[in-house]
Amino acid sequence: MENENYKDIANKTADKVRRIYDLITSRFIFTNINDKDINGSEYVSGVTIPILTGIVGGKQLIFGNPGNGKTTTAELLSSLLYGFPLDAVISSAEIHGHPEITAEDIFGSLSLPDMKNMNWSPFAQFPYFKIVDEINRLSGKQQDMLLNLADRGVSKYLNNTLITQKSALYATANYEDSGNTELIPPLKDRFDVSTEMHQLGPLERILLTGNQNASSILENKEISDKIGAVLSKNSPYEDKLGELDNLSKRFDEDLNTKFEKNLGIKLDDIMVSHDELNKTRAYINEIPLSEDAKIYLAVIHSELAKPDGTERISGDMNIDQKDHYSNAEYAFNKIYNDVSNRFTKSLLTYSKAYAWFEGREEVEPKHMSIVLPYVLAHRVNFADSLKADQRRLSNLEAAKLISEGISERYDANQEVFRSAYGIFISAIKSGINEKDIYNFIKNLNSLPISDHPFVLQLKQYLSSYTRGG
Numbered sequence: 063m064e065n066e067n068y069k070d071i072a073n074k075t076a077d078k079v080r081r082i083y084d085l086i087t088s089r090f091i092f093t094n095i096n097d098k099d100i101n102g103s104e105y106v107s108g109v110t111i112p113i114l115t116g117i118v119g120g121k122q123l124i125f126g127n128p129g130n131g132k133t134t135t136a137e138l139l140s141s142l143l144y145g146f147p148l149d150a151v152i153s154s155a156e157i158h159g160h161p162e163i164t165a166e167d168i169f170g171s172l173s174l175p176d177m178k179n180m181n182w183s184p185f186a187q188f189p190y191f192k193i194v195d196e197i198n199r200l201s202g203k204q205q206d207m208l209l210n211l212a213d214r215g216v217s218k219y220l221n222n223t224l225i226t227q228k229s230a231l232y233a234t235a236n237y238e239d240s241g242n243t244e245l246i247p248p249l250k251d252r253f254d255v256s257t258e259m260h261q262l263g264p265l266e267r268i269l270l271t272g273n274q275n276a277s278s279i280l281e282n283k284e285i286s287d288k289i290g291a292v293l294s295k296n297s298p299y300e301d302k303l304g305e306l307d308n309l310s311k312r313f314d315e316d317l318n319t320k321f322e323k324n325l326g327i328k329l330d331d332i333m334v335s336h337d338e339l340n341k342t343r344a345y346i347n348e349i350p351l352s353e354d355a356k357i358y359l360a361v362i363h364s365e366l367a368k369p370d371g372t373e374r375i376s377g378d379m380n381i382d383q384k385d386h387y388s389n390a391e392y393a394f395n396k397i398y399n400d401v402s403n404r405f406t407k408s409l410l411t412y413s414k415a416y417a418w419f420e421g422r423e424e425v426e427p428k429h430m431s432i433v434l435p436y437v438l439a440h441r442v443n444f445a446d447s448l449k450a451d452q453r454r455l456s457n458l459e460a461a462k463l464i465s466e467g468i469s470e471r472y473d474a475n476q477e478v479f480r481s482a483y484g485i486f487i488s489a490i491k492s493g494i495n496e497k498d499i500y501n502f503i504k505n506l507n508s509l510p511i512s513d514h515p516f517v518l519q520l521k522q523y524l525s526s527y528t529r530g531g
Contacts, residue, residue, distance in 0.1 A: 126259035159199035
């Protein structure tokens with residue numbers, strides 16, 4: 063690992079964010095504690111996934127009914143992870159979706175009277191993270207304006223461009239209703255993960271009544287006003303970043319006193335410095351995949367793609383395969399569209415982050431299984447066959463069913479998948495001798511699950527090296 067020297071820092075950061083997780087779920091209670099992940103994860107996804115998004119600088123959609131704490135969770139985690147007052151988060155790092163919002167509302171406006179210099183909005187300038195509340199109230203054209211910002215941290219207005227450092231992006235969305243607009247596919251694909259915030263149970267509501275004002279501990283009007291003043295200055299952006307970092311340190315000092323006095327918590331035990339965050343990201347990025355995780359990644363892709371290797375055309379709802387596969391339980395029979403290369407990148411990033419969060423030094427299939435539904439849910443259209451007893455399933459519920467199926471088939475045939483992959487690697491290392499290829503394919507055909515899409519695609523790949531292929 064090139065960044066092995068960051069290991070101790072990354073491990074300490076993991077300890078801190080697990081304490082942040084405990085603080086959020088015990089003091090603020092904005093998620094359903096029964097919303098556990100698949101495969102026995104002990105953590106609640108409504109808090110864990112947003113934490114990982116903040117750590118890796120990812121992009122996340124948060125769905126749910128109004129009033130379930132979607133935006134509040136993003137605000138609290140951003141304040142705690144990055145060390146900015148909660149009121150500054152709300153006033154400077156957040157915009158609210160509205161059908162009449164303009165480019166000026168998002169990015170800023172030209173300065174008067176010369177109309178030459180750009181007065182960038184606090185939202186466009188704010189470093190480290192941004193929050194878009196009710197993003198699906200924006201029209202398709204308005205969503206399109208956010209593409210570069212979501213993808214690369216680039217804000218464009220007329221002939222002006224502002225490039226900010228990589229930042230996390232949280233966007234909340236109410237479930238579909240008459241006031242919402244469908245998110246355009248290119249924007250959805252730019253979000254790494256999506257989660258759902260569910261209604262609190264009766265006992266959780268009782269706990270919440272004692273924490274109604276808990277978030278006020280994260281507020282600091284004086285520092286928030288100064289942050290707003292810095293972002294309004296007509297000065298180089300790099301100079302503003304330095305001032306914001308100093309104000310963040312001042313907030314940490316103030317918060318340390320409040321935490322010890324009111325919660326009995328030492329701030330050093332939970333607050334992550336910006337330097338620690340950057341080094342932790344570098345460490346996470348280089349966490350390796352175990353051999354089993356590499357095979358599992360290929361199995362996931364093989365189940366999501368059509369077995370014959372053809373690409374789905376957008377809008378084509380015909381998912382029927384050859385007769386042999388038309389009624390199979392494989393994932394490709396339950397979705398209408400293919401996944402992009404961004405899907406793979408997101409799956410790897412969050413699998414590595416989850417492994418780090420659990421204190422592991424390499425990614426195992428379990429970590430991929432846990433994050434897979436959240437990487438998949440917003441990226442594909444699900445078949446009607448996933449409806450259960452005519453009850454409408456959310457996208458995340460459908461994604462969890464698909465993910466559980468892939469995981470169960472992998473677990474039941476793990477040794478066979480290893481054998482198939484071993485045969486394939488042996489063929490590749492042999493120099494792709496055509497005479498031997500047929501023997502390798504014959505060996506794959508002899509496996510108990512020779513018709514699994516993973517094995518089928520291995521055979522198709524090897525067949526391409528024969529004259530008949």
